[in-house]
Amino acid sequence: MPARYPRVSHPRVSWHRVSWILLGVVASTAWFAVSLRLMRAWGLHEAAPAIGLLTATAVAVTLWRWARSDREQAALAELRCPRCRSALRERHQHARPGGVAAGIQRWSCERCDYDHVEPLTCPGCAA
C-alpha cells in the first residue's frame, strides 16, 4: 500500500511574485522608518508608530494593487483567466463612425464569469 500524503495544493510561486513581495516588504519597511523619523522630528513622538504603520500599510496596499494589475495584464496577454487559469474568450468590437468612440476589447471566462473590458483600437477599426 503506497504511503498517503495529505493533499496540499501549493499556490504557484513564481519569481515574479516573490520579487513583488520582496519589493513590498522593503518599500513598507523603508516608509515606516522614514515616517517614524519625520514624526519624531516634528515632535509627534506618541503618534509616530501609528502614523508609520499607516504609511507602511498604504504603501503595501498600493504595491499589492500594482502587482495584481500586473498579473492580470500578463494573464490577459496569454489568454488565460487571471482567476481560474482556464482559457479566455477574446472578442473585439470595432469602433464605428458615429457609434462607439473607440474599439472595445473584451475578455471573458466561461468557467468563473470573469469579465474584463478595455478600449482598444485596432487597424481595422473605423477612424
Ligand SMILES: [Zn+2]
Ligand atoms: Zn477594431
Ligand SMILES: [Zn+2]
Ligand atoms: Zn476564469
